[in-house]
Amino acid sequence: GPLTTAFSTKEAMLKDWGSWDADFRAMTKSICDQLVALAGDTSGELVCVPMQGSGTFAVEAMLGTFVPRDGKVLVLANGAYGLRAAETMRYLGRAHTLIDKGDYMPPRGDEVGATLDADPGITHVIAIHCETSSGILNPVAEISEVVYARGRKLLIDSMSAFGAIDLDVNRIRYEAMVSSANKCIEGVPGFGFVVARRSELEAARGNSHSLALDLHAQWAYMEKTGQ
Ligand SMILES: *Cc1c(COP(=O)(O)O)cnc(C)c1O
Numbered sequence: 622g623p624l625t626t627a628f629s630t631k632e633a634m635l636k637d638w639g640s641w642d643a644d645f646r647a648m649t650k651s652i653c654d655q656l657v658a659l660a661g662d663t664s665g666e667l668v669c670v671p672m673q674g675s676g677t678f679a680v681e682a683m684l685g686t687f688v689p690r691d692g693k694v695l696v697l698a699n700g701a702y703g704l705r706a707a708e709t710m711r712y713l714g715r716a717h718t719l720i721d722k723g724d725y726m727p728p729r730g731d732e733v734g735a736t737l738d739a740d741p742g743i744t745h746v747i748a749i750h751c752e753t754s755s756g757i758l759n760p761v762a763e764i765s766e767v768v769y770a771r772g773r774k775l776l777i778d779s780m781s782a783f784g785a786i787d788l789d790v791n792r793i794r795y796e797a798m799v800s801s802a803n804k805c806i807e808g809v810p811g812f813g814f815v816v817a818r819r820s821e822l823e824a825a826r827g828n829s830h831s832l833a834l835d836l837h838a839q840w841a842y843m844e845k846t847g848q
Contacts, residue, residue: 625807634809646847653814660798660816661789668822670840671814673833676780676801679813681709682834683776683799684747686825687817688715692744695720695736695773697728697764700755702778706747713830718743724755730763737771750779750788750798758786762793769794774821780804780813796821 638645653669660667672679684706688694693716696707703721710717720728720736728748737743746768751758761777768775777798779788784805788798797817803810815836822840829835842848 624803624810626803626810627807630808640848649843650847656814656816659784661791662816666818666820667790667816668819668840669814669816670822670836670843671812672836672839673812675811676799676804676813677705678834679799679801679815680706680778680780681713682813682829682831682836682839683778683797683815683817684709684715685713685829685831685834686815686836687774687776687797687821687828688713688745689828690715693717693740693742695733695740695743695746697733697746697748697759698722698752699727699757699759700724700749700752702752702754702780703749706749706778716742725757727757727759728764729760730767733764734767734771737768737773743773745774745776745796747776747778750777751782751786753781758782761788761795765793765795 656669657667672682694710696703696717696719698704698707698719699722707717707719720732722728748759748761748764750761765775775795777795779798779800781804783800797815799813799815801813802808822837825837
């Protein structure tokens with residue numbers, strides 16, 4: 622995987638930071654602002670929530686925070702990370718259904734549309750932007766159009782794409798996307814981040830199954846304190 626950590630990044634890590642301190646809070650805010658800008662947001666519609674842990678922690682945080690407990694997720698899989706998203710839903714004990722395309726084919730708009738038409742209970746779709754394990758760049762723009770034409774919501778795992786492959790929210794609609802600091806961004810290992818619509822995050826209060834992975838709580842506390 623693209624897990625390069627530049628020498629300049631490692632060098633910057635030699636300094637110890639205090640999470641309470643103003644310079645660290647300013648750096649956290651600057652990182653979030655830059656990630657939101659990278660997602661193409663100019664209107665303040667999107668917010669960024671950093672999440673401690675590896676990328677998987679951030680994926681679980683996104684699914685647990687944005688999918689209501691009575692929601693149902695259509696998981697689009699064509700490799701290990703799609704299947705892991707389905708397994709995460711199983712751990713969360715929330716309803717889900719799976720389109721598994723194996724290791725060679727992308728999920729296409731027409732079959733996603735047909736599945737949504739056949740099951741009005743599906744509230745959300747999770748798509749893997751670049752399925753790292755099979756190397757497939759999935760057609761997220763096509764999937765997004767089909768999802769929103771049917772009034773459902775899209776979540777994207779862009780772990781190994783964001784920062785290298787365009788995911789401009791003005792061109793591809795989504796409620797939230799997740800990526801990690803040290804894949805294409807080539808930053809400090811050890812945290813991921815979710816870029817989400819502010820309104821969706823505000824509405825997600827109380828959804829999460831987990832204290833440590835509750836993106837709404839993480840965001841609300843950071844808004845209040847900068848920490
Ligand atoms: C790497 C990756 C993950 C998981 O990230 P970890 O940091 O290994 O936990 C999830 N989804 C995709 C598409 C990935 O490439």
